Amino acid sequence: MNNRWSRMVIVAILICIVLLGVAASTDNRLFVKREDADSSTKASQQKTPTMTKVSLMLDRYPNAAHAFIYTAIANGYFREEGIELEIKQPGEPSEGVTLVGLGVIDLTIASQPQVLIARADEIPVVSIAAIVRHPMNYLMVPKTSTIQSPKNLAHRKIGYPGDGVSVAILKTMMLSDEADPEHAVLVNVKRDLVQSIASHKVDAIIGGNINEDRIILEKRMQPVRTIEPMLYGVPEYYELVLVANETMVATNPELLQTIWGILARGHQDVIDSPKDALINVMNKQNPSFPLRMDIEAESLSILLPFMSNDDEVFGFQSKSAWSVVAEWLDETRLMRRLVNSEDAYVNLVD
Structure with a gap:
C-alpha cells in the first residue's frame, strides 16, 4: 500500500513538472511573438517617411508649358525626395502671386x-528660377483686321485678362508707335481671351500666348495676326518664372533647391521624350479647359527653345534681365515705386 501510494505521489510530481515546463515554454513563445510584433510595427513605422507637403499654383489651366512639372510628378521624382506636391489652378491671373505673398501657397508660376x-x-515674393525666357504675350488681331500696327488701336476694343503686365505692354507699344494709349478701349475679359476675339466682342487681344491661344484660334478657323511687342519698345523678359515667398527663400533654401533639381530632371525628360511628357499633361487637363494633343504638341515645340539653351542652365536668371525690366515698368508708371531688381530674384543654379 505504501509502495503504491509512493508511486502515485511520484507520478503526480512528474506530471506537475511537465505541465509547468509546457506553461513556461508557451509563455516564452508568446513573449517572443509579442516582441516580434512590436519590432515589426516599429520597422513599419520607420519605413514610412514623413512627406513634406508643398503647394504650387499654376499661372493658368494645365498645358504644355507645365509638362516638366507633370512629368516630374509622373516619374516619381518628388516622392523620391519625400515631397508631396499639390497642384492648384488660379481663378485670376495674379492670384498665385498674391497667395504666395500671404503665405497661403508655397510656390506659383508668374511672369x-x-x-x-x-x-x-x-x-514679399521672389523669383527663384526662370522657366520660359522669352515673351509669349503678343498683340493679336483677326487676320482680316485693318489693324496693322499699335497706332491703329485708337478707339478700338482690346480684350485683356485684367493684369497690369498686359496694360504695360499695350501702353509701351502704342507710345512707341506714336499713339495715345488713353484712346484704346480696354475690356477685361478675364480668362475668355480666345472666345472674346473669336466672337468679335473685341477688335484685338493682349495677354494671350502665341504658344497656346494663337494656335487654338487657328484650329477654330479664327486665324489671327500677331504683332510682336519687342518691335515696339517692350524689352525681352521672362514669360514664366517660379515664385516663392521671401520667408521661404530665407528659411528653407535647401528645400527650394531640391524642388528645382526635381523640376530640372522633369524638364530633361520632356526634351528626351516630348510625347510621353504631353501624355502626362493630357492626363491632368482641366475639364473646363480641355486640351488637344496636336495643339499642345505644337505649343511645346515653340516653348522648348525658350526654356533652356547651350549658353544658360535651365532656371538661370541674369542681373541685366531684371534691371532692364524693372526700369521699363517704372517708365510705364504702373509700379507704385521703383524696386531694387536685385532683391526680386535669387539663383538656385549657377
Whole structure:
C-alpha cells in the first residue's frame, strides 16, 4: 500500500513538472511573438517617411508649358525626395502671386514683370528660377483686321485678362508707335481671351500666348495676326518664372533647391521624350479647359527653345534681365515705386 501510494505521489510530481515546463515554454513563445510584433510595427513605422507637403499654383489651366512639372510628378521624382506636391489652378491671373505673398501657397508660376509689380505693392515674393525666357504675350488681331500696327488701336476694343503686365505692354507699344494709349478701349475679359476675339466682342487681344491661344484660334478657323511687342519698345523678359515667398527663400533654401533639381530632371525628360511628357499633361487637363494633343504638341515645340539653351542652365536668371525690366515698368508708371531688381530674384543654379 505504501509502495503504491509512493508511486502515485511520484507520478503526480512528474506530471506537475511537465505541465509547468509546457506553461513556461508557451509563455516564452508568446513573449517572443509579442516582441516580434512590436519590432515589426516599429520597422513599419520607420519605413514610412514623413512627406513634406508643398503647394504650387499654376499661372493658368494645365498645358504644355507645365509638362516638366507633370512629368516630374509622373516619374516619381518628388516622392523620391519625400515631397508631396499639390497642384492648384488660379481663378485670376495674379492670384498665385498674391497667395504666395500671404503665405497661403508655397510656390506659383508668374511672369517676371508680375513679380516686380507685386514687390512694388509690398507683396514679399521672389523669383527663384526662370522657366520660359522669352515673351509669349503678343498683340493679336483677326487676320482680316485693318489693324496693322499699335497706332491703329485708337478707339478700338482690346480684350485683356485684367493684369497690369498686359496694360504695360499695350501702353509701351502704342507710345512707341506714336499713339495715345488713353484712346484704346480696354475690356477685361478675364480668362475668355480666345472666345472674346473669336466672337468679335473685341477688335484685338493682349495677354494671350502665341504658344497656346494663337494656335487654338487657328484650329477654330479664327486665324489671327500677331504683332510682336519687342518691335515696339517692350524689352525681352521672362514669360514664366517660379515664385516663392521671401520667408521661404530665407528659411528653407535647401528645400527650394531640391524642388528645382526635381523640376530640372522633369524638364530633361520632356526634351528626351516630348510625347510621353504631353501624355502626362493630357492626363491632368482641366475639364473646363480641355486640351488637344496636336495643339499642345505644337505649343511645346515653340516653348522648348525658350526654356533652356547651350549658353544658360535651365532656371538661370541674369542681373541685366531684371534691371532692364524693372526700369521699363517704372517708365510705364504702373509700379507704385521703383524696386531694387536685385532683391526680386535669387539663383538656385549657377
